[in-house]
Amino acid sequence: MAGPGANGRAADHDIHPMFLNRWSPRAFTGEAMPEDLLNGLFEAARWAPSAFNAQPWRFVYAHKGTGDWDRLFDVLIPYNQAWVKHASVLMYVISDRFRRAEGHAPAPIHSHSFDAGAAWAYLALQASHIGWAAHGMAGFDLARSYEALGVPEDQYRVEAAIAVGRPTDAAILDEPYRSREAPSPRNPVSSFAFEGRFKA
Numbered sequence: 222m223a224g225p226g227a228n229g230r231a232a233d234h235d236i237h238p239m240f241l242n243r244w245s246p247r248a249f250t251g252e253a254m255p256e257d258l259l260n261g262l263f264e265a266a267r268w269a270p271s272a273f274n275a276q277p278w279r280f281v282y283a284h285k286g287t288g289d290w291d292r293l294f295d296v297l298i299p300y301n302q303a304w305v306k307h308a309s310v311l312m313y314v315i316s317d318r319f320r321r322a323e324g325h326a327p328a329p330i331h332s333h334s335f336d337a338g339a340a341w342a343y344l345a346l347q348a349s350h351i352g353w354a355a356h357g358m359a360g361f362d363l364a365r366s367y368e369a370l371g372v373p374e375d376q377y378r379v380e381a382a383i384a385v386g387r388p389t390d391a392a393i394l395d396e397p398y399r400s401r402e403a404p405s406p407r408n409p410v411s412s413f414a415f416e417g418r419f420k421a
Contacts, residue, residue, distance in 0.1 A: 228404045243349035244404035245356040247304040248394050249386025251285060254309040258351060262385070265347035271336035275320045278340035279377065281370045282312035296369045297382060298360040304398050305358075308384035313361075313370055314341050316378050327376075337380050348385060358382040 230241040259282075266278060283289035285308065293311050294302060305311060316337035319327035330336075341357060348355040359381055366372070366379045391402035 230404055230406075233409060239346055239350065243346055244354070245345075246354050246388045246402060247307075247356060247384075247398050248389050248391045248402055249307040249309065249354070249384070250389045251307045252309060252387055253284065253286075254353070254385060254387075258353065259310060259385075261351065262344045262347050262355070266340040266344040269336065269340040269343045271339070272330060272332045273320055273322075275317070275330055275333075275336070276340075277317035277320075277330060277333040278337040279315040279317065280312050281315065281372070282310055285309055285311070292369050293382075296361045296366045297358070298362065301358050301360045301382070301384075304394060305384045307393060308356075308386040310385040312383045312385065313366065314357075314380045314383060315370070315372055316380055318376055318378060334378060334380060341381065341383065344383075352387065353385060354388050356384045358384065 228242060228244060230244075232241060263280060266280070267276075269276075269278070271277060281293070283293045290311060293313065294305065297305055297311075314337055316333040318329060318333050320330045321327050341355075345355040345357070361382045363379060367374045370379065372379055391399045394402060
């Protein structure tokens, strides 16, 4: 059995501590994120696996305090706006619905969302590795997001919003966020991994 992570989580099987240490806080300092650190997150995402090496992930981002931030922030639901206001960078992960190989017509990619999810996971692990954090969200106005981000809906899918910041004390948060500011547990492997046949 692996030992506990830095945040008190414990694994049932032997894994690298980075998987236990990564979590999704809401309390951030709001300090500006240096461009080299941000680009490091995208560099990590760059190396995620994808079908046919199509690399269908795209990111649209904005730094806090810019006009682009206001436009991207406005797409979030109020519940998320209440804490994302403390983040340093707000981004959206987008997937390309098509494989675009030179000399061939665009062909639908069944796994475009799956592959973009892998890129997001790599980005989140890199954020944790450097002492920052990335918190993914589904709570945004999907219909409005396409126009706000300039994304052609017939070719791409807006997958999720991501707040990035340096974690700080939960005291900066109002309720109900403050009392929820702790790493969440996970279901056991036996609840989702089945040998031979799916179990509902």
